[in-house]
Structure formats: C-alpha cells, structure tokens
Amino acid sequence: MAQKIIAGITxxxxxxxxxTNPAQWTRxxxxxxxxxxxxxxxxxxYAVLEFLRERFAKGENLTIRSVGNSGIIDIKGFxxxxxxxxxxxxxxxxxxxxxxxxx
Amino acid sequence: MKRLLILGAGTGGTIMANKMRxxxxxxxxxxxxxxxxxxxxxxxxxxxxxxxxxxxxDVVKPKTSFIPLGVNVIFQEIDRIDGASNHVIxxxxxxLKYDFLIVATGTRVVxxxxxxxxxxxxxxxIFDFYTIEGAMALAEFFKTWPGGELVLNIADVPIKCPxxxxxxxxxxxxxxxxxxxxxxxxxxYATPMSGAFTKPRASKVLGSLLEEKNISIxxxxxxxxxxxxxxxxVSYDERxxxxxxxxxxxxxxxxxxxxxxxxGDEMDFAKAHKHTLQSDFFPNIFVIGxxxxxxxxxxxxxVHFQADVLTENLMCAIENRPFTESFDGHSNCYIETxxxxxxxxxxxxxxxxxxxxxxxPGIGPFGLLKExxxxxxxxxLFRWIYWHILLKGKExxxxxxxxxxGKKM
Numbered sequence: 001m002a003q004k005i006i007a008g009i010t011x012x013x014x015x016x017x018x019x020t021n022p023a024q025w026t027r028x029x030x031x032x033x034x035x036x037x038x039x040x041x042x043x044x045x046y047a048v049l050e051f052l053r054e055r056f057a058k059g060e061n062l063t064i065r066s067v068g069n070s071g072i073i074d075i076k077g078f079x080x081x082x083x084x085x086x087x088x089x090x091x092x093x094x095x096x097x098x099x100x101x102x103x
Numbered sequence: 104m105k106r107l108l109i110l111g112a113g114t115g116g117t118i119m120a121n122k123m124r125x126x127x128x129x130x131x132x133x134x135x136x137x138x139x140x141x142x143x144x145x146x147x148x149x150x151x152x153x154x155x156x157x158x159x160x161d162v163v164k165p166k167t168s169f170i171p172l173g174v175n176v177i178f179q180e181i182d183r184i185d186g187a188s189n190h191v192i193x194x195x196x197x198x199l200k201y202d203f204l205i206v207a208t209g210t211r212v213v214x215x216x217x218x219x220x221x222x223x224x225x226x227x228x229i230f231d232f233y234t235i236e237g238a239m240a241l242a243e244f245f246k247t248w249p250g251g252e253l254v255l256n257i258a259d260v261p262i263k264c265p266x267x268x269x270x271x272x273x274x275x276x277x278x279x280x281x282x283x284x285x286x287x288x289x290x291x292y293a294t295p296m297s298g299a300f301t302k303p304r305a306s307k308v309l310g311s312l313l314e315e316k317n318i319s320i321x322x323x324x325x326x327x328x329x330x331x332x333x334x335x336x337v338s339y340d341e342r343x344x345x346x347x348x349x350x351x352x353x354x355x356x357x358x359x360x361x362x363x364x365x366x367g368d369e370m371d372f373a374k375a376h377k378h379t380l381q382s383d384f385f386p387n388i389f390v391i392g393x394x395x396x397x398x399x400x401x402x403x404x405x406v407h408f409q410a411d412v413l414t415e416n417l418m419c420a421i422e423n424r425p426f427t428e429s430f431d432g433h434s435n436c437y438i439e440t441x442x443x444x445x446x447x448x449x450x451x452x453x454x455x456x457x458x459x460x461x462x463x464p465g466i467g468p469f470g471l472l473k474e475x476x477x478x479x480x481x482x483x484l485f486r487w488i489y490w491h492i493l494l495k496g497k498e499x500x501x502x503x504x505x506x507x508x509g510k511k512m
Contacts, residue, residue, distance in 0.1 A: 064325060064339075075325075085297075
C-alpha cells in the first residue's frame with residue numbers, strides 16, 4: 001500500500017491517490033488534496049464532501065444523481081464545483097475510495 | 104395458516120414461487136404472488152428484436168404458465184407495503200397479511216427523468232429497446248433507415264443487463280455490414296462510465312472489440328437533456344453529440360411502490376443486505392433481483408443465483424435459525440458480439456471478469472472473456488433454458504457461488 005505526505009501528515013492512499021482509510025481524513029487534508037486538483041474549497045464543497053462521506057459510511061451507492069437529489073446542490077452545480085469528473089474528484093477530496101459503479 | 108407473499112411475478116418472483124412451493128408444507132403455508140401484468144417477457148430477447156432476429160412471439164408467454172399449482176395469483180397493482188403491520192395494500196384497497204414477504208418488483212426505465220428524451224422524436228428518431236414497444240418501434244425504423252449518425256447512450260447507471268448496450272452496438276455493426284450500408288452509418292457509444300465496461304480487464308477487452316468494429320466510445324458523458332430540434336444529446340458539462348438515430352438506455356428506477364412504502368433509496372431500489380438479501384428495515388422482508396440496491400448486475404443470472412441463497416436464508420428466518428447462506432454477487436453473462444460469435448463473463452462482488460474456460464476448467468465448452476462461436480450458441484440456447492428450467496426453479500449445473508476454477512489471473 002502506498003503512502004503520501006499531505007500537509008506534513010502521512011496518509012494511506014492507493015496508486016491513484018484515493019484514501020484507503022477514510023478515518024485519516026480531515027478538513028485540512030481535503031483542502032490540500034483539492035488544491036492538487038486545482039479546486040479552492042468553499043462551504044458548499046464541504047457540504048458535498050460530508051454528504052458523500054456519510055453515504056459511504058452507510059454503505060450506500062455514490063452516484064452523481066444522488067448528489068443531485070441531496071438538496072445541497074443540483075447536478076449542474078456539482079459539475080461546477082468539481083469540473084470534469086465530479087464524482088471521481090469529489091471522492092478523492094472526500095477521502096473515500098473511488099466509487100466503483102456497480103456493473 | 105401462515106402466509107408467504109411474493110410481490111412481482113417476473114424472473115425472481117416466479118423462481119421463488121416454484122422453489123418455496125416445493126419446500127413449504129401445503130397444509131401450513133399459503134403462498135400468494137401479486138403482479139399487475141399478465142404477460143411474462145423474456146427480456147434478454149428484446150436485444151434481438153430491432154435486428155429482426157426475434158419477433159414479439161419469441162419473447163412473450165402468459166405468467167400463469169410458470170406459476171406452480173398451489174400458489175394463489177393476484178393480478179393487481181400494489182399500492183404499498185406496510186412493514187410495521189405486516190400487510191400489503193393493493194390498489195383496489197384489498198389488504199393482504201403476510202408472515203414473510205419477498206420483494207421482486209424489478210426495475211423500470213424512466214425516460215421522463217431526462218428532459219427532452221420523451222419529446223417529439225420519441226419512437227420516431229429516439230428509441231429504447233428495454234421495453235417491447237421500443238424494441239418493436241426500432242425494428243420498424245431500421246427496416247428503411249438509409250443511415251447516418253447512430254448513437255447509443257446510457258443515461259445513468261445502474262441499468263439492467265449492463266452488457267446489453269455493448270451487444271446492441273456490435274449487433275448494429277453486423278446488421279449494417281450485412282445490409283451493405285455500414286459505410287453510411289457512424290456508430291458511437293456514449294456512456295457515463297470511463298470506458299466500455301466498469302471492471303478493468305473486461306473494459307479493455309470489450310473496448311478493443313468496439314474499436315475493431317469501428318464503434319467509437321465517448322466516455323464520461325453524463326446526459327443532461329436531449330435537444331429535439333437540433334437532434335443533439337447535451338451533457339451536464341455542456342458537450343454535445345449530434346444524432347440521426349438515438350438509442351437510449353434511460354434512467355432506471357425501482358418500483359415507485361418501494362418509495363411509497365419507505366423501503367428504498369432515492370431511486371426506489373429496496374435497501375437490503377447484499378449477502379443475506381434481508382431488508383434493512385424489517386427482518387421478515389427479503390429482496391431479490393433488480394428491485395434491490397445490491398451492488399451487482401441487474402440481470403437474470405444474478406436473480407437465479409440469488410434465488411438459491413434466498414431459499415436457504417428464508418428457511419433460516421422461518422425456522423428462527425441464523426442465516427447459513429451468503430450471496431457473493433455472482434453474475435454470468437453471455438455477450439453477443441455479432442457475426443455469429445459471442446463472449447462470456449463470470450464474476451462477483453470481489454472478482455472482476457477474467458479470461459479462462461467455463462463451466463469446466465480447461466474444457467469449457469464456453470470461453471471466458473473471448474469471442475467464440477460456442478458462446479453465441481450458449482446465448483441462443485439460454486432462451487430455452489430460461490423458459491423450461493430457470494423459471495421453474497429447477498437445478499442447473501452451475502453453482503450459485505462463483506468459482507475461480509478455470510479462470511486465469
């Protein structure tokens with residue numbers, strides 16, 4: 001398993017840079033990971049990250065549509081927050097594994 | 104009398120009615136199955152209809168032909184499940200009491216979820232093939248279509264039979280080659296996923312198959328709306344794809360009744376344990392197949408494997424024992440690749456599709472993750488197996504648990 005030093009703290013990550021231990025995540029680390037993705041985190045970003053972490057902890061599927069139905073932001077807005085591939089980027093910043101869309 | 108109630112007489116509900124009627128004592132247990140529709144569709148056959156390979160009569164039979172004697176059948180819409188009082192309320196107000204409940208209400212396509220999809224071009228230039236109506240309309244359309252931009256789009260995942268869209272474009276390639284107009288047809292495959300398939304090794308193999316057939320993949324395309332006037336697909340990140348013929352796999356949802364009953368997620372898929380198949384909300388409710396939020400394929404093979412597990416676990420629950428069976432996510436899909444050939448994949452929650460032979464290691468007769476003629480015959484043979492063996496809950500020579508035997512790492 002790979003490790004990475006983010007803001008002076010060592011965290012476990014996979015080869016693509018996704019956290020393998022979500023418990024190591026903090027809001028500070030998120031800020032740094034987001035910077036690497038070229039994203040400046042706002043309160044709305046954090047609300048989405050918390051939402052994803054909660055869903056992940058409950059073992060629920062992480063989908064773009066579920067964020068759109070979350071009441072935090074619509075899908076278009078989600079793309080605005082994490083441009084390009086919102087779910088993959090958001091998962092990375094949220095310190096949870098890359099969502100494997102179930103076949 | 105104790106009561107087992109089954110909601111949905113599709114693949115899962117029908118198999119469970121057959122299995123449980125054999126096991127549960129007729130003097131002690133009443134079994135009732137409820138469905139709003141009287142026709143059973145062989146859904147894997149829908150894929151063949153647009154290309155004139157199957158007709159309507161190849162894929163329909165009356166549901167009652169597959170329900171065993173000693174099981175009550177009610178054709179009626181379901182209003183909701185009242186899990187707290189162990190009752191199911193039907194549309195006409197009739198209330199059915201149960202001791203144990205199996206939810207097998209499947210999934211449905213909801214084109215209305217996407218603006219413009221069910222607009223003026225619906226069933227004129229835009230078709231689905233996951234319904235009999237859509238598949239038939241597309242068959243008519245293809246008969247006289249001179250060619251142009253043919254786009255297959257998956258609006259969102261999960262979908263039923265995740266390989267069917269791939270099979271569709273490969274069939275389309277063969278169909279237009281055989282009709283001598285392939286040079287006039289551009290085929291593209293626009294998907295919200297990052298590649299042809301979700302799992303890496305299968306995605307690579309299937310991706311290069313598409314490439315060989317000159318079918319272009321447009322990955323990470325998440326559909327926002329369809330512009331009917333300009334005949335364009337528009338994604339949330341504002342990319343556009345022009346089409347002359349759009350074949351859509353619309354957003355899938357569970358039955359709205361699941362949502363009304365408070366037993367589902369935001370897409371109305373019933374929340375249940377992925378190994379035990381027990382509902383997250385009530386211990387005497389179980390879920391099978393497409394209706395559930397299980398992280399595996401929504402496909403008949405999955406339902407078939409789940410049925411073995413559910414039969415065991417339901418008996419455990421009835422007899423107040425700990426669960427003895429655990430579903431591993433086993434899925435097994437034949438993939439038609441056109442020109443009389445096919446591929447086959449076999450996988451579960453933890454193991455992605457791998458190359459090898461199936462079901463007998465080193466022998467086959469089917470080849471895993473490669474194109475062979477035998478795999479194509481397997482798919483055709485499967486229709487007979489479906490009607491005569493699978494639905495009736497009879498034994499098949501394939502274990503419900505996936506095995507690594509015959510697979511190459």
